[in-house]
Amino acid sequence: MSSTNPTTRTRILDATCELLESTPGTGARMSDIAKRAGVSRQALYLHFPNRTELFIAATRHQDIAHGLHAALDAGICSGRGTDRLAALVATWGAYIPHIFGMAKTLMVLKETDEEAARAWNERMGDFREACSTVVTVLARDGQLTAAMTQEESTDWLWTQLSITNWELLTQSCGWDQARYVMMMQQAAHRVLTA
Amino acid sequence: MSSTNPTTRTRILDATCELLESTPGTGARMSDIAKRAGVSRQALYLHFPNRTELFIAATRHQDIAHGLHAALDAGICSGRGTDRLAALVATWGAYIPHIFGMAKTLMVLKETDEEAARAWNERMGDFREACSTVVTVLARDGQLTAAMTQEESTDWLWTQLSITNWELLTQSCGWDQARYVMMMQQAAHRVLTA
DNA sequence: TCCCTAATTGACAGCGTGTCAATAGACACG
DNA sequence: CGTGTCTATTGACACGCTGTCAATTAGGGA
Incomplete structure (x- = not known):
């Protein structure tokens, strides 16, 4: 190796x-x-x-080359819940374009390859951690909606920020990067906060 | 043929x-x-x-066997905007599980096959029509949010109801069908209506 | 009986992955 | 200087799957 x-x-x-x-x-x-x-x-x-x-x-x-983990941690580690939520969406949203090609390839590969599926799930699990952290802070600050449990909120946010959704909105619908980030922040705010 | x-x-x-x-x-x-x-x-x-x-x-x-078009048309052709939105989510959400295997296969195939991509886009275009219809009625009934244009609302709704999102929530997150439909109705309502 | 059509069988080319053996070049060591 | 080792190259090959082809069989209708 x-x-x-x-x-x-x-x-x-x-x-x-x-x-x-x-x-x-x-x-x-x-x-x-x-x-x-x-x-x-x-x-x-x-x-x-x-x-x-x-x-x-x-x-x-x-x-490693893009320093994903550091950027994520830095963005979501200060401010109140809603600020961290906005930061998460912005940071992740800015990162996706750089890794889209690789991610797409792994997504296709994971359907027929066990090993690729493992690697992909691990990667997505890491990002889910970040989502979970933000949701926890939202709850602690009393800003989380009562309509969903914390876990459901994490599930929804994680799904919302999936690479496939980014692809649909920016590639298929033609949204530019700024609009994607803004709309996602807005949607996340509306759905997750009280 | x-x-x-x-x-x-x-x-x-x-x-x-x-x-x-x-x-x-x-x-x-x-x-x-x-x-x-x-x-x-x-x-x-x-x-x-x-x-x-x-x-x-x-x-x-x-x-054809499942009568998708008929079901969609029947669901979204009566009631006020918000009712039609809920009906769209419910009908489409109930349909996905029946076609998930085929859809997934086509989704993988379309990445490397031009012909498959064409067929898939056509299929998704049909569903986008239904989304667009519902958004138009929401706008006519004065229930649409001012934060997005009609086209953006359609884009968002269409993305939200993507098969990949259904897969993430029900397969990866373990949501059952009823919860998926309810949460999606809720989220769509919060994001799209004023 | 003859013909037409649908289907079967077996063989083969093409393409991409993964393996193997033989070989060449660079470099360190005695 | 010669030797051993490590890295990389070349060329060949097996395997699995798609798509094609030719020869053959079975059934039904005029």
């Missing part, structure tokens, strides 16, 4: 990210990635056991 | 629907479908040009 020379491995991961971002969801082939990384197809198998693991590693690579 | 003996064709379509419903999203193989239909793999190609077209035909077959 861990190679002594990191440059080739990194180059492969970068190439994978670039390729998947430029062609979201399309089944990028191993040979395509190899070509883009300037490496033989078989070299990929020297660093990653198979296609799925390569994609999973690329996902982590990307998360 | 049109066969003189409909029984074999129908048996294939039924087998396809059954198989896709029992294993949602999984890439059901042509040989699996043939086995289930009690027919040779090559017989499938006598009735459908390829895998994608078979799935598309099966989708239509299913929509």
Whole structure:
């Protein structure tokens, strides 16, 4: 798994990210990635056991490069409940465009690949944590609606902010990024707060 | 395309629907479908040009069998705006479980198959019509929020009722059907009405 | 009986993944 | 200088699934 020379491995991961971002969801082939990384197809198998693991590693690579966790934590760790809610929507909403291609690919892959499904669920579980945190603060500040339990509120918020919803609104409906964030903040506010 | 003996064709379509419903999203193989239909793999190609077209035909077959359009029209054609909104959510929400397997398969397929994408978009466009109708009536009855345009409201409602959202809430979060419908009605009401 | 159609059987090409063996180049070590 | 090791390349191959083709069989109607 861990190679002594990191440059080739990194180059492969970068190439994978670039390729998947430029062609979201399309089944990028191993040979395509190899070509883009300037490496033989078989070299990929020297660093990653198979296609799925390569994609999973690329996902982590990307998360680290973009500093997702830090950004999320910073945004939702101060202010009253409603402010944190708005910050969560804004931060996550700004992050999605950068990882959409990879995410789409994993989403497609997870339907037929157990390993990919595990990785995807873990990733989504992390984000659900952030949603849960915000909902808890809303409740503590007495701002949460009485119509839903805390868990239901978390479920709804997590679903609302799904990558698929971002895709539908921005890609299919043509909303721009600013409108997406604003509308989502508004909707979350209306549904979750008293 | 049109066969003189409909029984074999129908048996294939039924087998396809059954198989896709029992294993949602999984890439059901042509040989699996043939086995289930009690027919040779090559017989499938006598009735459908390829895998994608078979799935598309099966989708239509299913929509007709379940009478989707009639149900939708009946539900949203009477009452004031808010009543029609509730009816739309209830009718569509009750329909999704019956077609989830097929829908999931098409959703996966559309990422790599142009033809499947076309069919899927057409299908989703039909449902968007229903959403648009309800939003128009809401506006006419003066019940629509001022925070969104009619088109934005339609976009949001259509996204909200996406099959993926149903999947996240009922499959991943474990909501039962009744709760899903109730919460969705509530959320739609809060976000869309003044 | 002859013909037409639907269906079966078996074979095969194409494509992508994953594996394997043989080989080449770089580099450290004695 | 020669040797061993690590990384990468090349070329070949098995496997699984889709889609195509040719030869053959079974049934029904004129």
